Amino acid sequence: MILYDYVLSASCYKVRLMAALVGERLDLQAVDFHPGREHKSASFRDLNPAGTLPVLVDGDLLLTESTAMLVYLATKAGGWMGSGAVNAAQVQGWLAFSARLGASLGMARLHDMLHYPVDIAAVRRAGVDCLRELESHLTEARFAGRIFLVGDGPTIADIACFPNVALAPDGGVALDDYPSIRLWMRAIRSLERFIEMPGIHRLHELKPAPEAV
Amino acid sequence: MGTEWVAVGLSRDLPAGVAMPALWQGRELAVWRSASGKLSAWNDRCPHRGMRLSHGFVRGETLACIYHGWVYGTSGSCIHIPAHPDLVPPATIKAETFLCVEAGGVIWVGAAGATDTPPEFAGYVPLRSVATQADAAALAQASGLEQAAQGLLGSTAAGGVCLILSTSQTKTTIHALAAKEADRVALSRWLDGVVRRAEERVLA
Structure with a gap:
């Protein structure tokens, strides 16, 4: 592949x-x-x-x-797609939402990092709107004892939305004000076999401190 | 009562082993909870290179900076520098610490030497924290709640609510508490609407 x-x-x-x-x-x-x-x-x-x-x-x-x-x-x-009509539909909803994240937070990042010509104030404002919707949804999920976007476990919805949210500060959009998003991102970064990219580091605390050499 | 204290977050948003940023009287803080549950609030700057300590990571009873891994104990003192593993860090390398306590599921930071205790809101449980560009007056108007000592108080269709307001130069942070019998989901959505309406008034 x-x-x-x-x-x-x-x-x-x-x-x-x-x-x-x-x-x-x-x-x-x-x-x-x-x-x-x-x-x-x-x-x-x-x-x-x-x-x-x-x-x-x-x-x-x-x-x-x-x-x-x-x-x-x-x-x-196998797995990761949401099971049943409700969850499968919700996963599709978040995949569409991930396109909004790309067009807002993603474009703000491309503006700040690679000088893309966009209305930076407009895309940042749209990005904040997206973060607020996400925060509200994840807050309700936490009321029900859940942490991921759909159902009880991680799905492709989480993976589709996570990168542009985690990289939002690259586009000048702070993540300080979203406690549920912070805990959701921790849950994703805690998944077994999680990998990093520049700007998204792993949770160092999941492994013991390295020995001095 | 409790006027020396400012709410900086909710306990439910800071489980053990997590660090988060907060604002206190215009100061950026790193608030974190150790593995054993001990709560600390520090200036959000590593004494080494100024990186935000709220980006750091908690191992056991220590917070480490994400940049060069300098490790700080709950007293704020640096106890380990990975690039100099045999060095005992001098006592002068210390994060600036603040008075920080929890009461009723709310995390409060107080001025040094605060003598009273943070306010308690009997009958209420923490709901969520939301930041907004709207000021207290706009939030009062949009919510229809009554002014109270720490913010706004009253009842909604979803149940009773108390909004603790922490204001800074750039934003208002709402720490919302729900009456115990309230519908939390409905109250959370009501609060989103309050913020939208209050901001439209401010931006209009």
């Missing part, structure tokens, strides 16, 4: 994280997204005419939407 990948991309990280969590090995093909704009090159557009990352190739299957890749990895592995 080949993932055309850029290490700083939140969407690429979703797929790397999902693959790690379900134990799927990815052959990572680094694409020079910045500054090379390799994803807009003629040869890359022969692979993905949309000129976007990530791209997942598994035999004859070619996927260009990260949420589709999450569905593929999760369904192959």
Whole structure:
């Protein structure tokens, strides 16, 4: 399974994280997204005419939407999709919400890190609206003794939403005011086989302090 | 009663082994709870390079800075520097500590030498903390609650509510408590509506 990948991309990280969590090995093909704009090159557009990352190739299957890749990895592995009509529908709702996160918090980050020309005040404001909705939902989940977005365990909904939320400070949007989001992110980072990306570190306290050498 | 104390968070949002940021009289604090449950509130700056200690991690009874791993005990004193494992850190390397207590599920920070105890709200349980750009007057108008010593108090269709307001230059943080018989989900959604209406008035 080949993932055309850029290490700083939140969407690429979703797929790397999902693959790690379900134990799927990815052959990572680094694409020079910045500054090379390799994803807009003629040869890359022969692979993905949309000129976007990530791209997942598994035999004859070619996927260009990260949420589709999450569905593929999760369904192959079993679990992670939400069971029953209600949970499955809620997972779809959060996958759509993750697109709003990308268009708000994600764009604010691309503005601050890679100088994307966007209305920075507008995308930050939209990002805060998203964080407030997420915080309210997770607060209600905690009232019911749950911590993840849908049902009792983690689903692809959590993995789809986590990266752009965790990276929000890169786009100038603080996470200080969202206690339920903080505890939700801790729960995700506590999952077995969780992996990091630049800007999202693991919970060091899950392992004993390293010995001095 | 209790006027020397400012609410900085709710106990339910700070389980053992977690650090979180808070504001107290315009100061940025790191509030954290050790594995054994001991609560601490410090200036949110590592004495080494100024990294926010609220980004740090808790192991046992210590908080370590995320940047270079300097380890601090609950007294605030640095007890270990990973890059100099054999060094006993000098006593001058110490996080600035604040008076911090819990009462009724609310975390309070008080001025040094505070002699009274934080206010208690009998019959109420912690609901949630929400930050807003709206000020206390706008929140009073949008909520329809009565002014009280620490904030706003009254009843809603979802049940009784008490909003403890902690204001800073940049925002108002609402620490909401619910009457014990109240519908917490309905009250939480009511509070979202109050914040939206109060902010629309401010931004209008």
